[in-house]
Amino acid sequence: MRNANHATGPSERDYQILSRMLSDAESLCRTQDALLVGQYSHLHGRIAALVELTAPIEGDEARP
């Protein structure tokens, strides 16, 4: 997988950043702090939605 510096366009770069953030948010959701777990889950949901919204569209790779 290419890192953000080598991404071909802002959308793919954003998608890669968000994907990393999603992975971090998943880690946060494993907290033992019951006050924070809901907030982390909320954050995870927001990031997951943005991952969905920035996911490369099939065919992007094939375009010049």
Place this chain on the structure above:
Amino acid sequence: MMNPGSQDAALRDARQVPFMESSRLASLAALSRTELEALQLQKLRRQLTRLHRTSAYYRRRMDDAHIEPENLRSLDLFFDRFPFSTKADFLTDQTAYPPFGERLGIDRRQVALVNMTGGTSGQGQEIYGRSQHDVHMQGYLHALPWFLAGLRAGDLAINCVPAGGMTTGGWGPGEGLRIIGATAFHVGGSLSTDAKIDLMLKIGEVNFIYASTNYLHTLTEALMRRGLEPAQAFPTLRTLFIAAEGYPIEWAERIEALWGCRLQEGYGSTQCAGFGASTCADGALSATGGRGLMSLFEWESLIEVLDPVTLKPVASGEMGEMVVTNLSIEGSPVIRFRTGDAARFVSYRDTASGRAWNAIECGTIGRFDDMMKIRGNNVWPSAVDAAVFSHGEIVEYAGRVFTSVDGKTEVEVRLALSESVASCDPDACRQLIERVRTSIKERTNVWMTAVVCARSELPEFSYKARRWMDERQQGYRL
């Protein structure tokens, strides 16, 4: 059956649960007063430094008071020098620089949520512009007291406060319930009380109810009218959480008995961007009898309780006006804002919580500007509420101050009786009315005329109750 000693131990444990389940809260609870004040000073310095750069309104105030925020050495210096702001100051600022005024403190394009105060004062509505950061903070400042009161992810919650609109109370609860991970039904404002009850019965496993004090009263009354015992209808309910208004202690005792769960309370406002204090898990009734205490969330807001005349801090146990400074809010923050809210201050030294958080008394929050001067006496509606509702037979009332034809000030309270009492014999009814009048006199020093009316003649309130009309001016019209 548990012996009293083990009951005490169980109660103590219940109060500790939120702090055992959140290491973040445990850290805040473990702070000494010196450590807490150091944290406040650090956050205050950050807030003022930012506002000196971004808000012309606050920059002028700091410059006039010769306050250099980066060099603010102590909280005392801030309390000595920083000028107060009032609602009138904010309205003037908004008029000069619409819509948010120069106090906004963030770029207007960063405003993600606009809130306004309710407009019940008649002076005008303050406008607040909140950033994305603040939207989460507003949610947190609702989730925090509810978490402390027992609400957890996955719980089923009923929010009886009208949602949406322009107020902080319309938006904060939704965000708070969402970020805590609860399944929330926002029934306030959109359903009649009977329709709410029907829905709650269909849902069944309700764990948490949030309502204004007055609406919890209305809901309880409606359930009883339908012959439903709240504790039996909702056996999984763990927490009733109220806000906004004062109440008599007898009412709180009756509510806990009827619903079979703890009553918890919070003090919140638009200026606090949510709740600024709550009972944590300790309850609106103290373990030793009497009123409970709401601990102030002092690491998020500085809350001073001052004598409204001398503007000096009141002693522990005395009533004063709450003055709020936001430490974490970035859009339209308030710095030393005189709220007009009246509360009884209790120093952390006089609480049994073991935390270094100052507190205010439950059930006695009032408004200084609601005060009516009647025959030389200062009368607060909350005092009459406390007198009237200490009699369980009264389900609602309305008060009116007016000028009689001969120019005297008269006060009339119309009392709606519960159905079981309304049909009792006239002598017993007269005695009840006399007892209510005496209670009012004891708490206000004013004898008021009391008459009975039908419940349907009095309004129902979905949020804050407005039970009083002052018609004295009309009596002087020619």
